[in-house]
Amino acid sequence: MGLWRDIKGTLQPFWITLGYLFTKPVTIQYPEEKLTPPPRYRARIVLTRNPDGSERCVACQLCSAACPVDCISMQAAEDSDGRRYATWFRINFARCIFCGLCAEACPTMAIQTTPDYEICNRDVLKLVQEKEDLLIDGCGKDAEYNYYEHSGVGVVNERGGNDDEYGPVDPKALMP
Amino acid sequence: MNDLLISLILILVKLGMIFGVVLSMAAYLVLAERKILGRMQLRYGPNRVGPGGMIQPLCDVIKLITKEDFVPDRADKWVFLFAPGLTALTALLSFAVVPFSPPLTLFGREIPMVVCDLNIGLLYLFGLSSLAVYGVVLGGWASNSKYSLIGAIRSLAQMLSYELSLGLALVPVVMSAKSFSLTEIVMSQADWPNMLSHPLAFLIFMTSIAAESKRTPFDMPEAENEIVGGFHTEYSGMRFGLFFVGEYINLIVIGAMTTVFFLGGWHGPFLPPVVWFIGKVLFVAFLFIWARGSMPRPRYDQLMHFGWKVLIPLALLNVVITGAVLVAMNG
Ligand code: SF4
Ligand code: SF4
Numbered sequence: 354m355g356l357w358r359d360i361k362g363t364l365q366p367f368w369i370t371l372g373y374l375f376t377k378p379v380t381i382q383y384p385e386e387k388l389t390p391p392p393r394y395r396a397r398i399v400l401t402r403n404p405d406g407s408e409r410c411v412a413c414q415l416c417s418a419a420c421p422v423d424c425i426s427m428q429a430a431e432d433s434d435g436r437r438y439a440t441w442f443r444i445n446f447a448r449c450i451f452c453g454l455c456a457e458a459c460p461t462m463a464i465q466t467t468p469d470y471e472i473c474n475r476d477v478l479k480l481v482q483e484k485e486d487l488l489i490d491g492c493g494k495d496a497e498y499n500y501y502e503h504s505g506v507g508v509v510n511e512r513g514g515n516d517d518e519y520g521p522v523d524p525k526a527l528m529p
Numbered sequence: 530m531n532d533l534l535i536s537l538i539l540i541l542v543k544l545g546m547i548f549g550v551v552l553s554m555a556a557y558l559v560l561a562e563r564k565i566l567g568r569m570q571l572r573y574g575p576n577r578v579g580p581g582g583m584i585q586p587l588c589d590v591i592k593l594i595t596k597e598d599f600v601p602d603r604a605d606k607w608v609f610l611f612a613p614g615l616t617a618l619t620a621l622l623s624f625a626v627v628p629f630s631p632p633l634t635l636f637g638r639e640i641p642m643v644v645c646d647l648n649i650g651l652l653y654l655f656g657l658s659s660l661a662v663y664g665v666v667l668g669g670w671a672s673n674s675k676y677s678l679i680g681a682i683r684s685l686a687q688m689l690s691y692e693l694s695l696g697l698a699l700v701p702v703v704m705s706a707k708s709f710s711l712t713e714i715v716m717s718q719a720d721w722p723n724m725l726s727h728p729l730a731f732l733i734f735m736t737s738i739a740a741e742s743k744r745t746p747f748d749m750p751e752a753e754n755e756i757v758g759g760f761h762t763e764y765s766g767m768r769f770g771l772f773f774v775g776e777y778i779n780l781i782v783i784g785a786m787t788t789v790f791f792l793g794g795w796h797g798p799f800l801p802p803v804v805w806f807i808g809k810v811l812f813v814a815f816l817f818i819w820a821r822g823s824m825p826r827p828r829y830d831q832l833m834h835f836g837w838k839v840l841i842p843l844a845l846l847n848v849v850i851t852g853a854v855l856v857a858m859n860g
Contacts, residue, residue, distance in 0.1 A: 366823035370569040378571045 389468065392494070395453040396470035398444055400463050400484065401493035408488065409463035409500065412439040416455035416464050424448035425455060425464075436501075442484040447477050461500035465493040547624050555777040556586035562777075562818045569822035589770075596766035601673055604763070608671035613764065613771035616664030619657045620778040626650035627785045628712045630795045630802035650711040651703065654786065655696060658741060661779070662688045665743075665750060668772070669760035680759025683829060684743060684750030690836045691740035691747075697844035698733040701851035702790050715794030722793035729847045731791045733840055735816075738786065740836065742779045745821035749829050780817060784810035 381388050390396070403409050412429035424445040431437050455464050474480055492498075503515055560575065560582060567574025575582040600609055626647050647653050662685060669681020703709060705726065706717035724731045740747035751759035758764075761772045788794055788809040795802030797809075827835070 363824075367819060370819065370823045373571055374565065374568050376571060378568065378573050380572050382573070 390470065392468060393466075394468035394470070395451045395456075395466040397446070397467050397472050398449070398455065398487065399465055399467055399489045399493065400442065400487045401465055401489060401491060403499045403501075404492055404497060405499070406490075408438055409461045410439050410442065411437045411461055411463070411500065412442075413437070413460065415458040415460065419454045419458035420449075421452060421454060422448050422450055439484065442487060443481060444487060445481045446472055447480040460504075462493070462495045462498050467493070548621070551621065551624060551778060551781055552774075554781055555774055556590070558777045558780055558814060559589070559773075560585050561814075562821070565815070565818050566822050569819075593767050593770035598768060599763075599765045601763045604673045605671035608667050609763075610768070612664050612668030612671060613761075613768045613775070614664075615667065616661060617771045617775035617778065619661040619664065620775045620782055623654055623657050623782045624785070626653050626711050627782075627789060628715055628794065629806050647710065649709045651699065651709045651714070654711075655692070658688075658695075659692065661775075664772075664775070665760045668764070672760075672763035674763050676756045676758070676762045677760050679756050680750045680752070680762070683752075684760060687743075687747065687749060687832060687836075688741055690833065691737040691840075694733055694836060694840035694844045695737040695741055697841065697848060698730045698737060699790060700844075700848045701727045701730045704848075704851055704855055711789050715789055715796070718793040719796055722791060722796070724791040724793075727791070727847070727851065729843065730851075733844050733847065734791065735787065737836075737840060738783045739817065739820065740832070742783050743776070744780070744783075744817050746824035746826060747832060748826060749832060752826060780814050781810060783817070784813035787813045 400408070400410055410427075412427055414427070414429070417423070417425040417427060425443070427439040427442040429437055430440045451466070453466050456466050459465075472480070503517055563585075564574035564576075564582065575585045578584040578588050600606055665684045665688075666681045669677040669679075669684070672678075702714060702723050705723070706714040708714065708717075739745075743750050749755075749759075751761070756762070761769055764772060785806075788806060792809045792813070794809075795806045797805035800808075
């Protein structure tokens with residue numbers, strides 16, 4: 354019984370590998386054939402815009418704080434109407450580990466990962482991308498979302514004037 | 530005098546041909562092994578350099594030659610430098626006694642298609658395969674590295690114990706051919722390959738020769754995932770290349786040995802004898818590559834158990850039975 358099992362166990366692998374020998378390999382021949390990764394794939398990072406075309410990023414530094422390898426840096430500034438934005442915004446892709454934590458941290462859905470994985474380059478400085486390179490003319494994922502229509506200081510609507518928002522809370526009225 | 534000169538020239542021509550064929554076959558066997566293994570694992574294997582990866586062996590050689598030839602600190606320098614050559618050399622020398630086809634008759638001369646038809650060809654092969662152990666053991670010993678030493682000790686024990694069953698498996702073949710000469714052994718299989726008349730000896734031979742040449746189910750001396758690279762851990766560049774090429778020349782040698790001893794050598798219908806011979810050698814090489822793609826490596830003690838407790842008694846039994854049958858048939 355044991356011997357029979359051993360013989361079977363010795364011969365069966367040969368049969369299986371012979372079958373595989375005549376099966377088409379699963380390899381994707383990269384430069385000629387390209388794989389389209391799923392939409393939520395985490396590769397090149399972009400800054401998206403609101404549906405009305407304005408920049409989403411409010412330079413809150415949350416992405417840069419969340420980044421485990423500290424590859425995001427920016428300079429925050431404020432418009433005359435109190436709307437914050439980044440004067441410059443820089444991602445060092447030579448350092449980025451494509452963990453996607455920045456996209457998770459972002460309250461405005463500005464920073465997003467995309468499936469564009471072909472960013473390798475012989476010149477490492479070309480991997481340091483500035484705001485011009487990062488900003489795209491679209492909304493990316495969550496196309497409808499505009500942060501200032503749900504929250505934030507009065508840029509689109511008055512402070513606390515959005516439909517799903519309470520007015521400012523008086524902390525002195527919150528006594529137990 | 531003139532006769533001697535012609536014989537000498539003929540031998541040199543044959544030597545050159547064999548070296549050329551064997552070395553290029555070894556180079557392309559590496560490629561073939563990588564491609565076949567790749568396909569068995571649902572990949573393509575090397576296919577970038579040249580059409581279908583055909584220039585890959587050349588690139589590998591260039592890479593190996595241009596790499597640094599590194600000798601570890603406190604290694605036994607001369608032994609270290611000398612060992613890889615020994616492995617490749619013993620493998621190459623084995624071809625001297627392998628007959629490729631029946632004697633040709635050219636210009637009224639009979640030319641045997643073997644470099645040197647020794648009447649003890651089989652013993653010569655065994656002698657060389659025992660010497661091949663030295664390349665491995667010396668390389669491992671001289672490296673001054675524990676992995677190399679473990680690999681060397683393993684290969685010593687393994688090759689010595691499997692040589693016994695290898696020799697015993699060939700005794701029935703010698704008994705039925707009544708000669709140690711490889712040509713005679715092939716002649717004796719004109720109508721009936723030994724594989725069919727001595728099936729048990731064939732199986733024992735295939736197993737032991739795989740162990741003897743450190744092919745994968747029995748590659749404990751190298752065992753990448755246990756002892757890094759075994760005896761060649763410390764080798765780099767072309768010295769590693771020599772071990773590597775030696776291994777593939779060895780694959781051709783065992784292909785040739787299996788063909789001569791069990792598959793009927795050059796005998797076969799329709800095609801010219803040389804084609805049959807090379808075809809059979811390549812087929813055996815494919816079998817070993819196939820085994821590499823299919824079999825896991827046993828544990829070291831299991832290997833020793835199998836060699837001493839299963840193969841050697843079986844081989845001895847086989848010798849006794851063959852002897853009895855031969856006596857019964859003659860008497
Ligand atoms: S990208 Fe998002 S998280 Fe980063 S600074 Fe801009 S708004 Fe804040
Ligand atoms: S993906 Fe990760 S590593 Fe890259 S910028 Fe975002 S947080 Fe930093």
